[in-house]
Amino acid sequence: MKNTNRTSRVPYIIATLLLILLVAAAAVILKENRSSSSAEKKLEYLQTSHEELGEKLKVLTSENEKLSTEKKQLENTVSELNETLKEKEKQSLTLKEENLKLSAALRSEKEKRELFVYKGLVRVMDIDASLSIDLKYATDDNFTGQRVYPEDAPALLALETALKLKIANERFEKDGYRIRIWDGYRPRSVQDIFWNLVPDPRYVADPSKGSIHNRGASVDVTLEDFQGNVLEMPTDYDDFSEKASRNYQGSSEKARENMLYLTRIMEESGFKGLPSEWWHFDDKSRTYPLLDVDFAVFN
Numbered sequence: 001m002k003n004t005n006r007t008s009r010v011p012y013i014i015a016t017l018l019l020i021l022l023v024a025a026a027a028v029i030l031k032e033n034r035s036s037s038s039a040e041k042k043l044e045y046l047q048t049s050h051e052e053l054g055e056k057l058k059v060l061t062s063e064n065e066k067l068s069t070e071k072k073q074l075e076n077t078v079s080e081l082n083e084t085l086k087e088k089e090k091q092s093l094t095l096k097e098e099n100l101k102l103s104a105a106l107r108s109e110k111e112k113r114e115l116f117v118y119k120g121l122v123r124v125m126d127i128d129a130s131l132s133i134d135l136k137y138a139t140d141d142n143f144t145g146q147r148v149y150p151e152d153a154p155a156l157l158a159l160e161t162a163l164k165l166k167i168a169n170e171r172f173e174k175d176g177y178r179i180r181i182w183d184g185y186r187p188r189s190v191q192d193i194f195w196n197l198v199p200d201p202r203y204v205a206d207p208s209k210g211s212i213h214n215r216g217a218s219v220d221v222t223l224e225d226f227q228g229n230v231l232e233m234p235t236d237y238d239d240f241s242e243k244a245s246r247n248y249q250g251s252s253e254k255a256r257e258n259m260l261y262l263t264r265i266m267e268e269s270g271f272k273g274l275p276s277e278w279w280h281f282d283d284k285s286r287t288y289p290l291l292d293v294d295f296a297v298f299n
């Protein structure tokens, strides 16, 4: 009886054991499933972070490139500024030297008793006889079409202006050229004649204010070689048009080069070029009084 009972429980036990095994296996599978899906999530997260880092790296790399370019540009600007500074230092040295020369020349000219000075004006030829004089207003070959100075008018300038012109002429002579003077001191009465014909301050100074020519401190000049051949320049004298402007870009390369050369030496010698007329230069000092001196005083 007992044996029968035991035998009848065996399938039940087996079924129970199988159930336990099944539950255990299911638990293991479930656990593995869970851990594999969290690993996938981690992988996904890592991939996203990796992509984000890649993007950030790209942004940083491009910013870095921009900064390197800006750094290079700044370095270039600094080196250009250094060059300009050196050039300016050189120019300032040249001007100091010219000033010293000018003072020495001024002293020695004043010591020369024979130098005739009237109201601060001198004959330019008394200061530098190697200058070439071609006073256009003492002939009828000028924009008025008539002679407005006496035929024998000498070229006159304020003494210090004439000395600066001598310094400039010496610089040109070293290169094989000399200054040709078209006009220097101009009586105030003549300024009225000019203004009546051309009342345009770009080309003729208003006589109510007075031209610097009326003070003996402006010169109208060009350059010639030692054979007297005039150098090619952007226009003829008193061409009252845009072509006479120092900024005009339409002249021939040679004419522009010659004009810039004339301007550079004149400016380094103490003059300032008028922007609208390439031939006109003012003494930078501009401390001279207005005059209406008769040329005859100097003959």
Ligand SMILES: C[C@@H](N)C(=O)N[C@H](C)C(=O)O
Residues within 6 Å of the ligand: 183, 194, 201, 202, 203, 204, 205, 211, 212, 213, 218, 220, 238, 274, 277, 280
């Ligand atoms: C008239 C011309 N040669 C000239 O010198 N013009 C300037 C502007 C002036 O009159 O001072």
Ligand SMILES: [Zn+2]
Residues within 6 Å of the ligand: 183, 213, 218, 219, 220, 279, 280, 281
């Ligand atoms: Zn002039």
